[in-house]
Amino acid sequence: MLRQDMRVKVGGARWLPALVAAAALLVGGAACGGDTGGGAEGKAPPSAGSAAFPVTIKHAAGETVIERAPKRVVALSTGWVDATLALGVVPVAGNKWSASGAVFAPWNPELKEPATTAINTVADISVEQIAGLRPDVIFGSYQVTSNKGLYTALSEIAPTIGIIGTDNQDGTWQEILATVGKVLGKSAEAQKAVEEGERRLAGVATTYPGLKGKTVSYVVLRQPGTVQAGARPNDHLVRFFQSMGLGAAPGLVKLESKGGETGFLSYEQLNALDGDLMFIGGFSDSEMAGFEKSELFKKIPTVKNGTYHVLDAEKIGAMRTPTVRNISYLLDAMRPALEKAGS
Structure with a gap:
């Protein structure tokens, strides 16, 4: 730096x-x-x-x-x-x-x-x-x-x-x-805007009480053979999920605790994506569509459990950069998944 x-x-x-x-x-x-x-x-x-x-x-x-x-x-x-x-x-x-x-x-x-x-x-x-x-x-x-x-x-x-x-x-x-x-x-x-944003995020747990104790992972397709995920405490999206009461996927946390690199996962490490729900997308919708048809994709724990949710490139891009202005945009995109997991 x-x-x-x-x-x-x-x-x-x-x-x-x-x-x-x-x-x-x-x-x-x-x-x-x-x-x-x-x-x-x-x-x-x-x-x-x-x-x-x-x-x-x-x-x-x-x-x-x-x-x-x-x-x-x-x-x-x-x-x-x-x-x-x-x-x-x-x-x-x-x-x-x-x-x-x-x-x-x-x-x-x-x-x-x-x-x-x-x-x-x-x-x-x-x-x-x-x-x-x-x-x-x-x-x-x-x-x-x-x-x-x-x-x-x-x-x-x-x-x-x-x-x-x-x-x-x-x-x-x-x-x-x-x-x-x-x-x-x-x-x-600025302080008022921060407080309002934090209230809206904390309100997710109240709206969907079934989310208590649930875990989540986000995945972004990168170059062939690699996906981006995260469990680091300073990861912005990990913090974003935590503000709604959602923890990181156990497999990612375990990998992180062993000194592993959770920023990028090889296809051999996809079993670490074992949270209660998963948001996944690519830098292009066609890229995601191709991966979704692969045998590798079908072996991901959250995919086997049917608790994954595909986001288009626009929304996965927003998810990687939570801001005070896109909270509503992200919550709207996540609502079907939150309702399902929180019911």
Whole structure:
């Protein structure tokens, strides 16, 4: 994990003539100018009291000082986008949602181009494109945090905040929301949103009392011969399930306790998927359909028991990134499985 002791002071948008020099800092070559349209002015947060600023945000790339509430926000990950929207601010740019080819995540219908520019964060991020949007703050992705040259280049445009988690993954949706609340001068609103989200998740156990003591696994098809699953305590989806009263599948917990790698399982380890229910999907629906017909699939304990539930690529993508904004979207997708297991 990158650890830079770098403090970036927020002035206005400091996209000097140094933009060219900043772009040159990119590792792997200078970024090409894609769509450099300025986009619509982001909906500004209400004027925050002067006591809220300046505020120092600690993150995986160092520290960033925010001197006043930003109006134009660029958010380069789903968690940042959703937290910004939850606090009433529409970003001038957000990461492109790629689970199904959609421009933005389906639970954010208010995001539309060209008012909000979609930034491709899978390929090389264009510094020039972001500079053209004249942001007041940039919430960076893992790609930004792990690339010192890219982080420095973006910091020359506007104060830039890296991921706030550890172990090379971003923080929880609660931590992300709290951070955005500090940056926007809306900490009280952020706390209320966290409490509401947690209440809704905890309410699942009340709605479906039969879920008590039940266990669950999620599986994402990767390259041939490997699936992604998880039982690590810091796994975001494991925490998401725990907030509803669901534990991790015993086989995965056992594998984790023995020092095994539960992030990725070989087909020979599929017997670890022995929870009371399982959510499974692929990065494409055709990929999942092919796997579902295989003999390997039929040998998975939860498949034998008939307690598995296939999710399309859009929903499995959302499940891997729980946020304050997609809780309802995920619960709707999971409802048939929860009703069956909780009855």
